[in-house]
Amino acid sequence: MPPREGTYGLLAEFDTPSDLVRAAQKARLDGWRRLDCYTPYPVEEAAEAIGFHRNKVPLVTLIGGLMGLVAMFSLETWVSTLAYPLNIAGRPTYSWPAFIIPAYEWTILWAGLSAAFGMLALNGLPSPYHPLFNAPNFRAGALDDKFFLCLEALDPKFDLLDTRAYLETLAPVSVVEVEY
């Protein structure tokens, strides 16, 4: 992330997931697009509320799995027929039923690694620094028992004073400014 200065956004704190979902739905309907919710556990309704419906993790996993499958099956075929053919009890060198098992394991191995590391990459993790960690109340509650809505300064509608007043209408516990 390039170094930035100024305001990252305004962070509203809520006590319950229902308050957060209601606020997020309202903000989305009122035209906010650069916004995010922060919750201590997955809240599907909050993701729906900010318009995040699908992600690319399944695609990454599928591609990884297929690559594992093709890689191991071709390796086995090449090794057994060309590189190092062995006569095992007179069986054909291309004994594909036996090759299925390592190929199956590698499908799972690479699909699983793609799912895990693809998820992290799509999330932009690891990212040890994030401006939100500067907010005084964020680290005290975001992964414990508090629910946050952040309207980001990159949104064209963002204006420090107006947006703060807007967030106050959503009945949060508090609204704080987050700096880079």
Add this chain to the structure above:
Amino acid sequence: MATSELKPGNPDHGRWIDPATGEFRVLEPGQTFKSVTAKISDIVLTPHTPLGWFALFGIGGAVATFLLTAVTWLFLKGTGIWAVTQPVAWGFAIINFVWWIGIGHAGTLISAILLLFKQGWRNSINRFAEAMTIFAVVCAGMFPLIHVGRPWLGYWLLPYPNSMTVWPQFRSPLLWDVFAVSTYATISVVFWYIGMVPDFGTMRDRAKTPIAQYFYGLISLGWRGSVRHWMRYETASLLLAGLATPLVLSVHTVISFDFAVATLPGWHTTIFPPYFVAGAIYSGFAMVLTLAIPLRKFYHLEALVTERHIDNMGKVMLATGLIVAYGYGMEVFMAWYSASHWEYFMMWNRMFGPMGWSYGVLIFCNIAFPLTTLWVRKLRTNIGFMFLISIVVNTGMWFERFVIVVTSLYRDYLPSSWGTYRATKWDFMTYIGTLGLFTALFLLFVRFLPMIPMNEIKMMLPGAKIKPKEAVAGESH
């Protein structure tokens, strides 16, 4: 219904019943997000380590030195120090390998299969069951490696271009094992770690000391709980569960191929894959109970790991135990029905030969005792009894592998080549040493990592319900 009989004399027991379902509650009522975070993370973040932990860790570490000694001697002298010879060329090493891998399977079952089946009660026990899986695989993986004779050349098992221009033989079940077990170990570690990342974020934010903040900050990867991240995380978890499910079934299937692909009476049978998988889950749930029962007592986690969990695990053990019993029955039936002289003799010898006592132990520990008592709910919710059953079943499952390996091998087709098997002290030291290693690793996990997934418990709390009447449609201002 029958749940009301649980504690008839206890006036308190009413609040344990969920009025919506009439079932015993998964969690003790009255938990909040804050209390869950505090309860679980304080076990790790407290500067005060209980004395009992040190005592157990000391015992585990001391026992693990047996392993160190035995393996050092093995590397100096070779596998001749074990009892493996002709005709019993496979001994403790393979028995322990199969036993440990089997124990690991319950962890994957709990974390993957029960997640796909939306069994919410698993959330309390899945983290330490997964840890159990990983440490069991560590113990299991050691046995084939030290059994190859020259373990420093173990990498020859992998297909890689080398100056000898030699490649592995992909038609061998022993090579399939390499891929099955290495995939299983990798995916288990990844699944376990990814599952802990959000909890590490919680620990990072709650840690008081700079070392803990730095350590948990590093391994939390900067998790901040964005719902976009959570949704990808949930997708990845479900996909990993969906991948781990066929994986766990395939791993013990492949291990059973080590036996079933050989043309030896007692091994060459098609029932092996399902019967091995069921046996693995049976012993694995027993091990989860062996660990969970002292753990919930010691760390006062009765509110999160409740009698409902113990009861449910008893039911899973009953179901898988019955599959195992069917497997034993079918083996005996086929020995008679096949009309094969060799099969028939193998089964007769297994039951009544010089090592028949081991078959008796197996039947008592796996069938006679647990499968008669686990039907009774009173016994399934009796903590002491369940602890006893878990030890008995683990013993029984070890004997199952002993019976399969040894009693099939020691009297084969030619009476002139008959022999016997007497494990040496090095065999015993290696086996007992892995128990110590497992204990020590598990205690380190309990001390330094959150043993119950906080975020998954929070999803089950009543406070996590989104109230529909507050939806935006009803808003006027």
